[in-house]
Amino acid sequence: MGKTRPLLLATDSLGAATVEDLSWKSILDAQACANCGRCENNCPASLSGKRLSSREIVQKVLRQTRATLKNSSPQHLHDAISQEEIWACSMCMACVKNCPLYIDHVGIILELRRNSVLQQAQFPAETHTMLRNLELYGDVQGEGAANRQQWALDLSLPLVAEARKPEYLLWFGCSPEYILNYQTTIKNMVNILQTAKVSFAILGKDELCCGDPARRLGEEDIFQNIARKNIQKLDDLGIKKIITICPHCFNTMKHDYPEFNGTFQVQHVVELVEQLIDEGRLELKYPIHKKITLHDPCYLGRVNNLSAGIRKIITAIPGIDFKELPRNSENSYCCGGGGAQMWLHESPGNRISTLRVQEIIAADCQVTATACPYCLSILGEEMKSCDESGKFKFMDVIDMAAYSIGCNYGE
Numbered sequence: 001m002g003k004t005r006p007l008l009l010a011t012d013s014l015g016a017a018t019v020e021d022l023s024w025k026s027i028l029d030a031q032a033c034a035n036c037g038r039c040e041n042n043c044p045a046s047l048s049g050k051r052l053s054s055r056e057i058v059q060k061v062l063r064q065t066r067a068t069l070k071n072s073s074p075q076h077l078h079d080a081i082s083q084e085e086i087w088a089c090s091m092c093m094a095c096v097k098n099c100p101l102y103i104d105h106v107g108i109i110l111e112l113r114r115n116s117v118l119q120q121a122q123f124p125a126e127t128h129t130m131l132r133n134l135e136l137y138g139d140v141q142g143e144g145a146a147n148r149q150q151w152a153l154d155l156s157l158p159l160v161a162e163a164r165k166p167e168y169l170l171w172f173g174c175s176p177e178y179i180l181n182y183q184t185t186i187k188n189m190v191n192i193l194q195t196a197k198v199s200f201a202i203l204g205k206d207e208l209c210c211g212d213p214a215r216r217l218g219e220e221d222i223f224q225n226i227a228r229k230n231i232q233k234l235d236d237l238g239i240k241k242i243i244t245i246c247p248h249c250f251n252t253m254k255h256d257y258p259e260f261n262g263t264f265q266v267q268h269v270v271e272l273v274e275q276l277i278d279e280g281r282l283e284l285k286y287p288i289h290k291k292i293t294l295h296d297p298c299y300l301g302r303v304n305n306l307s308a309g310i311r312k313i314i315t316a317i318p319g320i321d322f323k324e325l326p327r328n329s330e331n332s333y334c335c336g337g338g339g340a341q342m343w344l345h346e347s348p349g350n351r352i353s354t355l356r357v358q359e360i361i362a363a364d365c366q367v368t369a370t371a372c373p374y375c376l377s378i379l380g381e382e383m384k385s386c387d388e389s390g391k392f393k394f395m396d397v398i399d400m401a402a403y404s405i406g407c408n409y410g411e
């Protein structure tokens, strides 16, 4: 489910302008749609009042396909599907997961985004700076190589280029590093790996963005440029195994890089921590006496089937009273930050994160665990405006594990 369709080059169009530019699978999907509404009923964009219906997207493709056959001329998709619809999607995959006919709504939306960006130069103004930063500096914030991973200097981590055949490359990700207030969690990840004596090294100034925001926005030029540079660098350094803390880096490097011959063994850190606990290399011994629930990140739980691993870590910590949210695991509800929504303004309707935070408050747990810098940042900010008492906190599962092992940063 996490694999993105390659950019189609079979027609003159980049992305899909007309139904003839769509893949045979998308055309077949439109014919097969039972119009049952299960996709739409689980879509956070629809549920929060956006003008996007995953069901309607498929139905509009069907109508344009029929009109193409009737008129013997290819019908334009942008005439039927608005810009507002295509930019409202957080690419959470809830529609795809809930469709009984395995229809891929996101593939259609992505082809429309690609065509808007690559052929019509139409994309939301809020993304201009981020895309320019990716193009010029290789990271979302525009920090550039000179400032890359400066905050980690005091950790004295080995660089891959200088280390003696490390087993893993530890990939930080530029969003977690620069914009998501996540450096303490990254340091706790480092502490956990060092406690378990895992052999790893970092890229330092050579680490670029993985390219995820560009790919989800349909900016294939920028994405492919970054992906190819990263793959070349990793190959030159002989990297075989990668660990990352960001579900979006994880998904992109695991599922999208093989399209460009980047075939690495990519693990999210929760997979590795679970494995280290099983092997007896980490002992979760210090209790956390709190009522805790869990918000599953879409790109771990639904897209990559890692829900069980996160729960295994949480429930292995002594003292925790664990309670599930109503929408959990592969049926979790999006935080609203995927599909490059992190850089887009949400309107109309409620914010997706408002609905999720209301659900979390109703569960009445002191702490909500999660395992994604985007989820932590977006839901944490939303909670500040919904809970003035400060009763409800968010915590990354890596911070919880580091505390229980006794190696958490700063204490």
Ligand code: SF4
Pocket: 032, 033, 034, 035, 036, 037, 038, 039, 040, 054, 055, 058, 098, 099, 100, 101, 102, 103
């Ligand atoms: S869930 Fe699938 S079959 Fe049902 S309306 Fe959505 S796309 Fe069509």
Ligand code: SF4
Pocket: 039, 042, 043, 044, 045, 046, 052, 053, 054, 088, 089, 090, 091, 092, 093, 094, 095, 096, 105, 106
């Ligand atoms: S990926 Fe998520 S936000 Fe986008 S249409 Fe599907 S359910 Fe809605």
